[in-house]
Amino acid sequence: MSTPAEDDLLLERQLCFALTVASRSVVGIYKPVLERMGLTHPQYLVMLALWERSPRSLKDISDALLHEPATLSPILRRLEEAGLLTRERVPGNERALAVTLTKAGADLREQATAVPGTIMERLGLSREEVADLHAAMTGLIAATRRPAPVLAAQPVHAAQPG
């Protein structure tokens, strides 16, 4: 009775299933709120990064959001088309892209200040509950970043079953 591994494949027991559903569900809660600001959820995260500091390079934003530059490029293009930011080359380093908030982009922050409270109320969660969940997610993210234990580090190529 110590390892009921036979039931480990039950869908309702999978953390990955609960996690992906929770992620989609929470983003779905944001959707109507962000729509009023003309933003998708990934675009909102980019704006959060820029409200903290502007200008920033794409590489810098990529590191902050843990997203590939290839994922962010089209998002930034749409935000530029929406008039919320500009994309120019950094004068001293023509490889880097200087992403800078426009006045419209900076002004949008005022509307955004209401978002976290709206979401907390919609979810019926206290600030403390949100902090606990955030800490749990941060710990889980850290677990994925830790180096793999030796037994799990099998060569992928040799494991192809044919």
Add this chain to the structure above:
Amino acid sequence: MSTPAEDDLLLERQLCFALTVASRSVVGIYKPVLERMGLTHPQYLVMLALWERSPRSLKDISDALLHEPATLSPILRRLEEAGLLTRERVPGNERALAVTLTKAGADLREQATAVPGTIMERLGLSREEVADLHAAMTGLIAATRRPAPVLAAQPVHAAQPG
């Protein structure tokens, strides 16, 4: 000092950010493991549903996975192309789609039994920690399914600012 709302827009404090990163990160851990079985993560979840019961209708799988049928249709098409399941119309109800495991699909379950343990070990999480995280996610999902409080139920159309 009870409501430090000024910092509520800090990226590092956003539950939605931590949640989406955690989801992507954990799915990323599954990726090399599932690749050896020829599955993507969404395909793996479909297989989990079918290993519990086969045949099932698309509608039934859609309800179990909390996914739109339109999302599952191409996933099922690829799993059929991979020879893991068949798609036929239900004899008594030609609207419904009978999704049935092939022998190859059913046999794949044996390889899959090793997956949960591999992931737990890779993440360095005990069965109890996984259960706690699962419970937290389940609670969060339930929060998104609760009816919205009155104040958040503003008409979307009237809120368009421009």
Add this chain to the structure above:
DNA sequence: CCCTAATTGTTAGTGCACTAATAATTAGCG
């Protein structure tokens, strides 16, 4: 039997997120 409505799937189109390939710039070295 028709007409209408509900149920069930599929397809089209938008937007992420990833990898791989490409391009452009910069830096280091002779």
Add this chain to the structure above:
DNA sequence: CGCTAATTATTAGTGCACTAACAATTAGGG
């Protein structure tokens, strides 16, 4: 200066996930 390597962005291609539109079937009511 020219060659090579590293850095940084972009583009192409695959696969999800969603909404909207469409098609097919079934069920219910004259």
